[in-house]
Amino acid sequence: MKSLYSKFLMATLFIMITSSFIGFFIANAYYQNNLKPENDTKNTEIARRIAQYAETQENLDQYLKHTASTGYQLYVVDRQGESHSFGGSFNEKNLPSQTVVNVLNGNIYHGMRDFPKKTFVTGFFANELRNSVGVPFTHDNTQYALFMRPNIKLLFNEIHILLGWMGLAIFILSLIAVLIWAAMIIRPVRQLSQATNKVGENGFDIHLDIHRKDEIGQLAQNFKDMISRLGELDKLRRTFVSNVSHDIQTPLLNIQGYSRLLESNMLSEDDRYTYLKVIQEEANRMSTLSKQLLTLSSLEPKGNTLRKESFEVSRQLRSLIHRFHWLVNENNLSLTYSFEDVWVKGNPELLNTVWENLLTNAIKYNKPGGSIDITLKEAHDHIEITFTDRGIGLGTKEKKQIFDRFYRADLARTKQGTGLGLSIVKEVIELHGGQISVNSRLEKGTTFKIFLPHL
Ligand SMILES: Nc1ncnc2c1ncn2[C@@H]1O[C@H](COP(=O)(O)OP(=O)(O)OP(=O)(O)O)[C@@H](O)[C@H]1O
Ligand SMILES: [Mg+2]
Structure with a gap:
């Protein structure tokens, strides 16, 4: 070459x-x-x-x-x-x-x-x-x-000797100048190439000392930006993997521990029942986690791959309420709703996951005797869906983090969950070109508001 x-x-x-x-x-x-x-x-x-x-x-x-x-x-x-x-x-x-x-x-x-x-x-x-x-x-x-x-x-x-010398001098001087200039241009390119080699060896902690205002400076700046973005992504990936491993490890340990205890013949019927319940709950937790992870990975290659169709979203919400009616009753909650007949263009399975996550949250993080209200309205160029509960609510600091993967507020830790639900909700809504916002006060309740573009 x-x-x-x-x-x-x-x-x-x-x-x-x-x-x-x-x-x-x-x-x-x-x-x-x-x-x-x-x-x-x-x-x-x-x-x-x-x-x-x-x-x-x-x-x-x-x-x-x-x-x-x-x-x-x-x-x-x-x-x-x-x-x-x-x-x-x-x-x-x-x-x-x-x-x-x-x-x-x-x-x-x-x-x-x-x-x-x-x-x-x-x-x-x-x-x-x-x-x-x-x-x-x-x-x-x-x-x-x-x-x-x-x-x-x-x-x-006289002239031709003078012209000869002049030509030679111009040639030599311009050649030297070109060599120096070329070396100046090539140096940062070499630095960049060395830096790219180091990305593999030293991870993403790379110092690049190029400060120029031309295209090469721009290239170096883009490279630095790209490395820092890759570094952040790599950090996210590591946290994600360690969180997933932790969330798989904990229920597995519990299942191992309780199944060993079940081997003993000296157990009372009550203890045996309690241990079996724990094993079932932990198995459920792992099943939910793997389901959530599958949904997340299916959302990963963002773009136009999302399969969309027109469907009646009000009908979907009514069927959701029907399915979760027993859980609402079991938790001693009251549920009200008002739906306009609205059609939307989107992926019905993914949007169903969204409603399920929001409703289970409203049930899980509620108070005994509390209430839940769901609304669906049609506006000029979008539709608006709200999930309101009078539950435990969220502090200002917590509110900023609830859409992060694996984040769970302290108060929520008594309930089962993976902390992935809302991050999936947010990604699905954004994939549909919509927005989600949260309004919440500690001990008063929470409202999630979703905007989705019209048909
Ligand atoms: N309606 C709500 N009221 C109060 N806090 C909420 C509400 N919804 C979510 N949160 C808080 O946000 C956190 C993240 O919610 P998210 O749905 O992502 O996870 P999760 O419910 O803990 O687990 P899962 O993945 O099973 O849904 C919850 O742990 C809880 O602290
Ligand atoms: Mg949830």
């Missing part, structure tokens, strides 16, 4: 080289289309002036030598073909003889403008006689043709 670092380096080199080429081609196009004609016009004008002055000079040789020394290459030829070069000779004297005749006849030669368009800016530097401008002039009644181009060689010698 190529590391991000080397990929980054390759990409940078590729970009640098391609952009140099593209830049060079653009410069070439600019030279061919703009600079070349401009240069030609400028140099033709200079050549014309040199020729003009030459006509008035006494010593032509000296004048041309002097002019050439200011940075030009000159080539002078007369009708007899006698030629002289000033300011260094041309590398190639490839001027067609017809061109010389044309200039001697009074025409101007635009060799720079018409120099063949080859790739790169070679025309600019080609030290050829062809690559010059030619103008005619007369001196001492002799006709001459003067061909001229700036002595670019000298100029270029």
